[in-house]
Amino acid sequence: MFFKSFFDENLAQMSYMVGCQKTGEALVIDPARDITPYLTTAKKEGFDITSITETHIHADYLSGARELAEKTGGKLYLSDEGDDDWKYGFAKEYSYQWLKGGDHFYVGNVKLDVLHTPGHTPESLSYLLTDEGGGSSVPMGIFTGDFVFVGDVGRPDLLEKAAGASGSSEVGAKDMFKSLQRFKELPDYVQVWPGHGAGSACGKSLGAVPSSTVGYEKINNWALSYEEEASFIDELLEGQPEPPKYFTMMKKLNKEGPALLDDHQSVEKMNIEQTQKAVEQGNAVIDTRSKEDFAKGHLPGTINLPFNKAFANWAGWLISYDQDIVLISDESEVEDIQIALQSIGLDRLVGFVNQDDVDQKDNLETYESITADQLAEKFKDHEDYIIVDVRNQSEWDEEHMEGAFHVMLGTLPDRLDEIPEGKTPIVHCQSGIRSAIATSVLQAYGYKDVLNLKGGFSAWKEYGGKVA
Incomplete structure (x- = not known):
């Protein structure tokens, strides 16, 4: 046998x-x-x-x-x-x-x-x-x-x-x-x-x-x-x-019965201008670079999903099945990313732009990450900020920051109207990985002034911040 x-x-x-x-x-x-x-x-x-x-x-x-x-x-x-x-x-x-x-x-x-x-x-x-x-x-x-x-x-x-x-x-x-x-x-x-x-x-x-x-x-x-x-x-x-x-x-x-895959399904290589147009047309543009590179500079309207073991899971949470998809990635990884997307039925990958093209572009959108002690300082003016905890329900139930608003990362696009206008979101998860994705989602949906907590809730506890 x-x-x-x-x-x-x-x-x-x-x-x-x-x-x-x-x-x-x-x-x-x-x-x-x-x-x-x-x-x-x-x-x-x-x-x-x-x-x-x-x-x-x-x-x-x-x-x-x-x-x-x-x-x-x-x-x-x-x-x-x-x-x-x-x-x-x-x-x-x-x-x-x-x-x-x-x-x-x-x-x-x-x-x-x-x-x-x-x-x-x-x-x-x-x-x-x-x-x-x-x-x-x-x-x-x-x-x-x-x-x-x-x-x-x-x-x-x-x-x-x-x-x-x-x-x-x-x-x-x-x-x-x-x-x-x-x-x-x-x-x-x-x-x-x-x-x-x-x-x-x-x-x-x-x-x-x-x-x-x-x-x-x-x-x-x-x-x-x-x-x-x-x-x-x-x-x-x-x-x-x-x-x-x-x-x-x-x-x-x-x-x-899943659709049968086309052996010759091709993915178009695109330029920056085509990618920006894809965003304007409502396509899902996924930037697969590291969270550090994304934070330093990214195209407005793009979502940061680094290509790792969690990629398919978060793509399934955050990408709609009626959207065309464009990647920002290394060309050598496009085929593997396509297989990962197809594994959960996201078959509408239409194009990609090489990540080097984005790295070399000027006037990109950025976001800032802050430390736990900086967060504590901002708490003094808490009326100007809202703490957004994107961890799972079980993590929240175990303990969480006092005064934080809980919205699990995967449900964030459906609950944006619960985030008050005029307040700066400070996003955190347990270690800082999921919150980086959430920060990109918020920026893509128009919340441009967003802060990400380095090290997440773990860093906040180590600092000695208040928890409930």
């Missing part, structure tokens, strides 16, 4: 390829939209991708299942659990088979037993793998998707918060408790191959280790220690982070 995992660090997303070396057939589980790694691996290892499956309809990234079926002709194995609102609308365009708990299918001589494991979503499936071609009669491992992670379990509130399914959070939590009782019955030696690692918004406290075992999770996973349903539900639902805005769109697109 062949086994390989793939990790997208931008989305903390895991996908897998399993192959039968005797027959040359391969299965891909939970493919990302960029299918190049699977095609490359299959060619290198001498496999034909004959099967494609998903554990559930994803909310946090755009699936590559349709793309892979289109390119390879592989058969889709998709969940037929849950109600009619959550069925894959594109399946009938391809060779497909619906799956329910208790079913099984083969990839060559590798057997996949289907377990219905609702909780994260009603249609969620897990796949128990047995390498019969290798002579085994017992399972080697289980692909859990967003059911069980290393150290955590999937959140059940996304359908309610991101898809508007009223009352589904508690129903999902009850389903999760029942699914976990069945998970505990699996042999301790069974390996656990989850759909995400640390950094994903699909759970509260995912571990960074990529795999585990059932036995280890029984001992160490907080969710498996509960024997009483009510207390488990309370703990599971409490403190879940805000789901990114783009999750709603991902559920819709993954259900209906």
